[in-house]
Amino acid sequence: MNSRVPAPDNLFDLSAVDPRAEQSLTLVDAEGVKIERIVSSGQASPPGFWYDQDFAEWVLVLAGSACLRLDGEAADRVLKPGDHLFIAARRKHRVEWTDAASATIWLAVHLRR
Amino acid sequence: MNSRVPAPDNLFDLSAVDPRAEQSLTLVDAEGVKIERIVSSGQASPPGFWYDQDFAEWVLVLAGSACLRLDGEAADRVLKPGDHLFIAARRKHRVEWTDAASATIWLAVHLRR
Numbered sequence: 001m002n003s004r005v006p007a008p009d010n011l012f013d014l015s016a017v018d019p020r021a022e023q024s025l026t027l028v029d030a031e032g033v034k035i036e037r038i039v040s041s042g043q044a045s046p047p048g049f050w051y052d053q054d055f056a057e058w059v060l061v062l063a064g065s066a067c068l069r070l071d072g073e074a075a076d077r078v079l080k081p082g083d084h085l086f087i088a089a090r091r092k093h094r095v096e097w098t099d100a101a102s103a104t105i106w107l108a109v110h111l112r113r
Numbered sequence: 114m115n116s117r118v119p120a121p122d123n124l125f126d127l128s129a130v131d132p133r134a135e136q137s138l139t140l141v142d143a144e145g146v147k148i149e150r151i152v153s154s155g156q157a158s159p160p161g162f163w164y165d166q167d168f169a170e171w172v173l174v175l176a177g178s179a180c181l182r183l184d185g186e187a188a189d190r191v192l193k194p195g196d197h198l199f200i201a202a203r204r205k206h207r208v209e210w211t212d213a214a215s216a217t218i219w220l221a222v223h224l225r226r
Contacts, residue, residue: 009196009197010193010195010197011173011195011196011197012194012195013195027197028199028222028224030224031168031169031224031225031226032144032145032224032226033222035222056143056144058140058141060124060220062175081125082123082124082125082126082175083122083123083124084122084123084124084140086140086141086143107173107220109141109146109222111141111144111145111146112144113144113145
């Protein structure tokens with residue numbers, strides 16, 4: 001989280017992004033739902049790390065590309081702009097890689113109850 | 114709603130869109146949240162019509178362009194790709210126009226409680 005950086009009016013605005021760290025900015029936090037813009041600059045999940053969240057999440061890639069691994073699936077999923085994925089609560093997943101050459105812009109919607 | 118059309122794997126896939134009608138496809142409907150892809154092909158709200166919804170909504174334009182009017186604001190808001198807007202429940206609004214020359218792809222997140 002970069003709480004001092006305001007969410008941009010346009011999601012493709014990368015002027016406040018430092019590529020040395022992944023940046024998550026909250027766009028909406030209401031009614032149990034959090035919508036975030038995440039900008040990755042080649043970051044990935046650490047080796048052996050799996051996200052194991054108690055809430056469902058929907059992700060959409062807006063720019064760049066990323067590779068996700070869902071626990072139990074035979075193959076990785078490569079996501080390009082416009083590709084989206086619903087990840088149920090407790091479905092373990094990890095980011096194998098994000099584009100090393102250009103920023104990957106994600107939209108993530110967290111569905112809490 | 115076009116319930117017989119499955120949601121596309123890629124939100125920029127317009128192969129199942131008929132430009133004679135606005136198309137809404139549900140991507141996620143879980144935990145009180147509905148996420149839709151809407152494709153407009155020049156459609157707008159009828160004259161004098163205002164949306165008056167009992168739920169908050171967040172919209173993002175992914176392609177094309179659109180002009181929204183929020184009740185009480187002095188000017189319209191023109192949204193281009195990457196532009197987004199939170200519309201509180203009961204905040205009246207209307208679509209003044211959508212791009213007549215190319216498809217406008219919206220992402221809409223309905224926040225119900």
